[in-house]
Amino acid sequence: MNDMRRTEPTVTENTTKMQARKVQVYYGDNHAIKDVDVDIADKTVTAFIGPSGCGKSTFLRCLNRMNDTIDIARIEGDIRLDGEDIYDPKVDPVQLRAKVGMVFQKPNPFPKSIFDNVAYGPRIHGLARNKAELDVIVEKSLRRAALWDEVKDRLDAAGTSLSGGQQQRLCIARAVATNPEVLLMDEPCSALDPIATAQVEELIDDLRSRFSVVIVTHSMQQAARVSQKTAFFHLGELVEYDDTSNIFTNPKDSRTESYVTGRIG
Amino acid sequence: MTLTAFLILLVLAVTGYVMNRRAASALTADGTRLHSLTHFHGLYALLTVLVPVFVLICLFLILETPIINAMVMAGLPDGALDGLDTGGQQLVLAEIRSISRGRVFGTPEDWKLAAADRLVALYGWFDILLIVTVIALSLAILLFTRRRVAAEFRARQASEKIVTGLMVACSLIAILTTIGIVFALVFEAWRFFQMVPLTDFLFGANWEPQIPIREDQIAAEGAFGWLPVILGTIVISFVALFIATPIGLLSAIYLNEFAPHRIRAIVKPVLEILAGVPTVVYGFFAILVVAPALRGAGAELGVPISPNTALAAGGVMGIMLIPFISSFADDALTAVPRSLRDGSLALGATRGETMLKVLFPAAIPGIVGGVLLAVSRAIGETMIVVMAAGLMAKLTINPLDSVTTVTVQIVTLLIGDTAFDNPKTLAAFALGLMLFIITLGINVLALRIVRKYREIYD
Numbered sequence: 001m002n003d004m005r006r007t008e009p010t011v012t013e014n015t016t017k018m019q020a021r022k023v024q025v026y027y028g029d030n031h032a033i034k035d036v037d038v039d040i041a042d043k044t045v046t047a048f049i050g051p052s053g054c055g056k057s058t059f060l061r062c063l064n065r066m067n068d069t070i071d072i073a074r075i076e077g078d079i080r081l082d083g084e085d086i087y088d089p090k091v092d093p094v095q096l097r098a099k100v101g102m103v104f105q106k107p108n109p110f111p112k113s114i115f116d117n118v119a120y121g122p123r124i125h126g127l128a129r130n131k132a133e134l135d136v137i138v139e140k141s142l143r144r145a146a147l148w149d150e151v152k153d154r155l156d157a158a159g160t161s162l163s164g165g166q167q168q169r170l171c172i173a174r175a176v177a178t179n180p181e182v183l184l185m186d187e188p189c190s191a192l193d194p195i196a197t198a199q200v201e202e203l204i205d206d207l208r209s210r211f212s213v214v215i216v217t218h219s220m221q222q223a224a225r226v227s228q229k230t231a232f233f234h235l236g237e238l239v240e241y242d243d244t245s246n247i248f249t250n251p252k253d254s255r256t257e258s259y260v261t262g263r264i265g
Numbered sequence: 266m267t268l269t270a271f272l273i274l275l276v277l278a279v280t281g282y283v284m285n286r287r288a289a290s291a292l293t294a295d296g297t298r299l300h301s302l303t304h305f306h307g308l309y310a311l312l313t314v315l316v317p318v319f320v321l322i323c324l325f326l327i328l329e330t331p332i333i334n335a336m337v338m339a340g341l342p343d344g345a346l347d348g349l350d351t352g353g354q355q356l357v358l359a360e361i362r363s364i365s366r367g368r369v370f371g372t373p374e375d376w377k378l379a380a381a382d383r384l385v386a387l388y389g390w391f392d393i394l395l396i397v398t399v400i401a402l403s404l405a406i407l408l409f410t411r412r413r414v415a416a417e418f419r420a421r422q423a424s425e426k427i428v429t430g431l432m433v434a435c436s437l438i439a440i441l442t443t444i445g446i447v448f449a450l451v452f453e454a455w456r457f458f459q460m461v462p463l464t465d466f467l468f469g470a471n472w473e474p475q476i477p478i479r480e481d482q483i484a485a486e487g488a489f490g491w492l493p494v495i496l497g498t499i500v501i502s503f504v505a506l507f508i509a510t511p512i513g514l515l516s517a518i519y520l521n522e523f524a525p526h527r528i529r530a531i532v533k534p535v536l537e538i539l540a541g542v543p544t545v546v547y548g549f550f551a552i553l554v555v556a557p558a559l560r561g562a563g564a565e566l567g568v569p570i571s572p573n574t575a576l577a578a579g580g581v582m583g584i585m586l587i588p589f590i591s592s593f594a595d596d597a598l599t600a601v602p603r604s605l606r607d608g609s610l611a612l613g614a615t616r617g618e619t620m621l622k623v624l625f626p627a628a629i630p631g632i633v634g635g636v637l638l639a640v641s642r643a644i645g646e647t648m649i650v651v652m653a654a655g656l657m658a659k660l661t662i663n664p665l666d667s668v669t670t671v672t673v674q675i676v677t678l679l680i681g682d683t684a685f686d687n688p689k690t691l692a693a694f695a696l697g698l699m700l701f702i703i704t705l706g707i708n709v710l711a712l713r714i715v716r717k718y719r720e721i722y723d
Contacts, residue, residue: 066611071526098613108604111627120622121612171608178612 017042017182017212018063018100023077025058025067032058036077036238038231040182045204045213047227047244049220051259054233056216060184063214064100065093081182098125101180105187107167109159109174114151117159117170118142121178137177144210145173146203165196172203176211183207185215189222201226220260224248232256266392267326270399274318277403281310281410288414301420309420310410312427314403321402325395333387334358340383342376450701453685453694460688461489466695468492472658472669474678476689489692491699493658497575497668501650502643504579504664505586510636512583513590520591521598522620533595540588548652551581556653563665571667573655579664582649586639593635597628630714637711641704647672671696 025033048056128134286307364381469490563570655667678693
């Protein structure tokens, strides 16, 4: 695997950040993910699309081992971050999750102040040596999430007092505050109105300059707007994975074509 | 005969249901559209018969015996009750009643035998009266409801109104009973405070509830200062919570977040069994195991420990409260949305950090509410302290000393032959009233906290 990384990268093409090979996920007896191979490029937005229940969210949760918190889930296969197997017994899932951040479908700010929400990750990982450094991290994260100007005067207000779109951007700020290398987003806009969605999509495009972003989405327009690469999942299988433009204009698999043209889903 | 009356009522009510339902169905035969579905027409008949006649039977049962008694007593020959006070008349009546049941002692006068026969006859007449009334009234109502069946009759609204009325009546019964209890308590406490000034009771540091029974008896005048008693309650409750709160909370945290499913499946039911142990059994445990163990330990260390320590009673009460607090805290933690837990874990927090910094703070209001409810249980708990705590009221906060509690004093004051005309027994009501006020205050506070916290996540 490492060999591939060394030979392939070029100046123009982004390096592979995460690599999944023959990934299987079982929930009890249910075989939820079958033989999925994906390379996720650095500094790129990768979209996972597919009908409900196709396994895209399940696969996303494998990438930061969030499935570990579900007792009946069992994962086989090989997932690597920078060439290191993340399911190796030596890997601490807690440290992995600091590198692979996640934003959820429903905004889930902690019932704490805006400042404490963003400072949560830096505090538990000891990223700031003093209050001044912490202030800097919080401001930087909120700026990256395009939220700073709206909340800079009320950092002590409860995170839950913000509007839905602001809450989701707060969650993004919270996730980027730990300096992750990969940011996973599980339908981050499905609970938001169109204006908030546009703001978050714009933000995702900005985030691409620093992180590798993986976004699960129901909306094909969203995938087309924000991503460079798109993976189409159907019934637990990865049907097609290619540049977004190819998936939407020139799909190779008939199932992909049916889905993106709206005939199945 | 009562059973027969109820059976007749039930049969007639069901008949009404079937009859009206059929009648309503028949209306639809020619294509008429009914306002209400056919079974609402049936239900309307059922309820309209059932409710009033049921109430009538109940009233009859309540009033039957007093009326018959009055009739028998009024029918006694002149002079039979001469020179008898109310108590004596009651005795005569009791004798007549026992003769009517065939238990004859000695040789009763003829007029008593005659009265007993009259009593039996009256009961027979009343039974017939009941059955006839039930049948007549039910049939009348049946006829009335049958005539109301029509396409535009709003049977659904009508039956819903009756059901609503029933529910209101049930709630009223619950509320009125509570008000009645409070009223009785306040009334008796009021009588107490006419004999003992309120300030003496609230601020007195001496509790010696004795009063001379005879005029010439040499007994100290009673002292009714409740401070040592409530202080004992506070000391014991404090010991109990000091034990129950940390153990209950930590076990809830472990079970909720860290325990494997198998352990949770075993421990949770065990904790619930602990909650179901009768308090009198905890009392045994306190006097047979904990108190002797404490004394032994005290003897080893050279500390004199009294046999009825606050520590033993409070400690065992604490054990009783562990499952209470644990299950409340577990509920509060479970109510924290899973998304918060996931959010924290996804940021690379450990389970411990997630618990400490996210779940526990979010659950704090629920947990505080649970602990407050446990406090009010500790204050009101009776059996353990009756068995394991002392009787002597001492103004002390030393848990190794023997103290008494409000509940123990109430029990002691009311045990045995009591007359409710002296401060000694009436003091129990004053204590009960204070206990009621305290626990009511704590419960209101706890429920407010719990409710406030529920509003956040719903």
